Ligand SMILES: [Zn+2]
């Protein structure tokens with residue numbers, strides 16, 4: 001049977017380009033994804049709603065684009081109830097300090113991620129030697145200095161609920177980083193997956209440029225625990241999300257997402273785990 005029939009809204013993800021910001025995607029009526037250079041952030045809340053939540057903050061120097069989008073979508077005086085972080089890599093917390101200067105709002109991250117966003121711990125260095133092309137080779141240029149949010153960030157509630165988002169829950173999806181989380185809404189199986197998996201093959205530069213949709217494992221040069229990453233992908237595949245916004249790549253939905261994610265979960269060691277790289281062999285020294 002044609003599975004497309006069961007996902008009639010698959011084609012409803014509408015790309016929208018705004019002059020001031022990057023490309024936006026109306027993924028669901030209350031889920032808007034904004035693509036900033038190579039990374040996606042999410043706004044949860046209907047257009048013009050008085051309450052919304054921001055998930056992740058994109059690359060450094062993205063604050064203006066984010067503020068413009070908030071003004072366009074929610075109104076000139078709008079601000080989120082909270083900022084939720086999938087994890088603390090530089091491309092997901094890039095604008096957060098600038099935003100917190102404008103907005104006095106709480107930030108939430110997984111308890112295990114908090115040391116990395118308060119300067120207490122530094123992420124392991126990206127691995128330029130990992131199998132996987134140009135983006136890995138230039139990865140030493142990426143900032144690894146942790147963002148320092150101090151007391152502005154607090155742990156997500158232990159019971160899995162998400163502050164200000166009644167129908168969502170957070171799911172611990174470590175591997176790419178220790179305290180990585182995804183956000184899921186059971187009612188319509190909407191998933192925000194951060195970098196637990198992505199929908200572009202980031203290791204192939206032309207696919208990054210063209211943003212060809214393809215369910216792929218987490219970005220290789222920053223993923224340090226491949227077994228945990230594998231378990232996390234299986235966990236998310238078992239939820240059978242109907243729509244997914246990932247940290248990288250164009251949002252996906254319906255049969256393409258279903259098949260892509262099943263395939264990734266079923267063949268993770270073969271297709272996602274690099275053949276070589278310093279974080280691949282657990283016997284190797286991880287101290288630098
Ligand atoms: Zn990441």
Ligand SMILES: [Zn+2]
Nearest residue numbers: 089091195247
């Ligand atoms: Zn990322």
